[in-house]
């Protein structure tokens with residue numbers, strides 16, 4: 784009897800859950816007047832702000848301005864780098880070389896897209912990290928050299944933190960990501 788009950792509950796849950804997920808796909812909005820946030824310096828526009836936030840701008844130039852605001856600066860790529868750094872650590876521990884290679888390539892890509900947006904950071908990023916240390920780890924991964932990867936992880940860790948010091952954000956280093964992830 785209990786088995787039947789459990790089966791019925793699972794059957795109902797699987798039938799109902801996708802429906803409810805669908806219902807919330809578009810979050811409901813209360814019927815307040817739409818207005819631009821005061822926290823952003825958005826270009827002035829004739830149309831009142833709407834969900835078509837790019838289309839309701841006056842010109843393509845203003846659309847590009849909105850995109851630049853939306854795509855942020857160096858913080859968002861760094862958030863991704865932090866995440867991928869952790870995934871790299873896990874991949875090395877798991878001896879999953881393909882995943883380590885993937886994470887390390889994407890780390891470089893994320894930093895470079897950040898540099899496209901914040902070119903004053905290029906000199907330190909390339910000098911401290913991309914030109915030498917990124918490549919050393921890449922070679923260790925390509926060689927599937929576990930011992931060397933563990934060594935390079937600690938070298939890369941130092942370089943991450945050195946760039947934070949060089950870019951005047953040393954406070955970024957006092958966090959579990961750098962404190963706890965060690966070989």
Ligand code: HEC
Nearest residue numbers: 857858861862864865868904907908912943946950952955
């Ligand atoms: C250009 C040198 C540079 C290098 C190399 C660098 N960072 Fe950063 N990182 C920064 C700067 C600058 C910030 C602050 C972002 C901002 O002010 O927009 C930052 C911020 C961060 C943050 C905080 C992001 C947030 O918004 O919470 C993390 C996490 C981070 N870095 C991790 C790393 C890791 C891990 C590495 C090495 C794999 C690394 N960084 C390499 C310059 C660098």
